[in-house]
Amino acid sequence: MTLNITLRQLATFQALARHRNFTRVADELGLTQPAVSMQIKQLESQLGVALIEQRGKRIDLTEEGEEVLAGARAMLQRLDDLDHALNERKGVKTGRLRISVVTTVNTFAPDLLLIFQQRYPGVGIILDVANHKELLGQLADNDVDLVIMGRPPASLDLEADAFLENPLVIVAHPDHPLASRKRLAPSSLSEETFIMREQGSGTRRAMERFFAEKNLGFVAGMEVSGAEALKQSVQAGLGLGLMSRDAVRMELDAGLVVELDVKGLPIPRHWYLVHHKGKRLSPPAQAFKDFVLGEASEVLRGKRRRA
Numbered sequence: 001m002t003l004n005i006t007l008r009q010l011a012t013f014q015a016l017a018r019h020r021n022f023t024r025v026a027d028e029l030g031l032t033q034p035a036v037s038m039q040i041k042q043l044e045s046q047l048g049v050a051l052i053e054q055r056g057k058r059i060d061l062t063e064e065g066e067e068v069l070a071g072a073r074a075m076l077q078r079l080d081d082l083d084h085a086l087n088e089r090k091g092v093k094t095g096r097l098r099i100s101v102v103t104t105v106n107t108f109a110p111d112l113l114l115i116f117q118q119r120y121p122g123v124g125i126i127l128d129v130a131n132h133k134e135l136l137g138q139l140a141d142n143d144v145d146l147v148i149m150g151r152p153p154a155s156l157d158l159e160a161d162a163f164l165e166n167p168l169v170i171v172a173h174p175d176h177p178l179a180s181r182k183r184l185a186p187s188s189l190s191e192e193t194f195i196m197r198e199q200g201s202g203t204r205r206a207m208e209r210f211f212a213e214k215n216l217g218f219v220a221g222m223e224v225s226g227a228e229a230l231k232q233s234v235q236a237g238l239g240l241g242l243m244s245r246d247a248v249r250m251e252l253d254a255g256l257v258v259e260l261d262v263k264g265l266p267i268p269r270h271w272y273l274v275h276h277k278g279k280r281l282s283p284p285a286q287a288f289k290d291f292v293l294g295e296a297s298e299v300l301r302g303k304r305r306r307a
């Protein structure tokens with residue numbers, strides 16, 4: 001059998017199986033949407049089977065698609081192992097480090113990367129920013145060396161080390177009627193409009209859990225993607241926002257938003273460095289992990305104090 005399938009087609013199909021959406025795959029891979037569909041069509045025609053079924057906007061994998069996905073994962077994993085083995089020979093000085101972080105972490109990840117890059121100038125760094133659920137998908141597909149996120153689900157086969165506190169707070173426009181109140185009971189928030197993060201966001205899940213545990217409701221306002229959009233919406237006065245204090249540190253200092261004084265808040269959480277349990281970390285990835293777990297909290301606390 002002569003197959004002319006390419007690794008690129010397999011990687012595109014793997015990304016489509018994860019996103020179930022052509023536009024998102026195109027965004028992730030830096031391709032146009034027609035180029036993505038063309039690659040999938042070519043893969044289907046080379047293999048002589050249909051890999052996906054489209055019903056309206058919904059994309060499902062056929063049984064053959066599931067089988068091809070498992071094969072593609074195994075092949076791409078082998079290639080990744082080979083890359084690691086070669087990098088190990090070269091040592092930490094060269095190689096590539098693929099890191100993905102949740103949107104909030106993007107506010108401090110560059111501070112860590114700057115120090116790491118100064119120590120290892122030969123290492124090429126690829127940084128991707130997405131939400132909690134998308135990063136779990138990247139870990140499952142072995143598309144990334146290391147991830148920085150809120151606590152991942154214990155049911156997944158992941159190694160997750162906490163390295164820094166991540167208090168979640170409620171922020172408001174400075175003119176909001178609750179802004180100057182002290183020791184607010186959580187029940188006084190139930191009539192308030194909250195701007196919501198998108199589905200799949202860890203922050204959104206933490207917020208829903210906070211209100212559910214207290215048997216309280218809240219008014220769900222506009223829904224926005226990413227920590228930056230949430231912050232901008234609070235700053236514009238569109239509603240309250242529950243989010244990581246890390247995401248609004250500068251705006252709090254500048255008085256553009258205020259932190260509400262609510263009993264039971266901040267919600268204590270942590271940032272975790274995460275990878276697959278069985279993953280063989282390349283020398284640059286191991287060096288970055290050692291750096292984050294050993295030094296990041298001191299570096300970032302220092303910055304927080306100076307800010």
Ligand code: PGA
Nearest residue numbers: 102132149150201202203
């Ligand atoms: P997210 O990140 O809200 O941007 O998904 C927070 C987390 O990982 O918990």
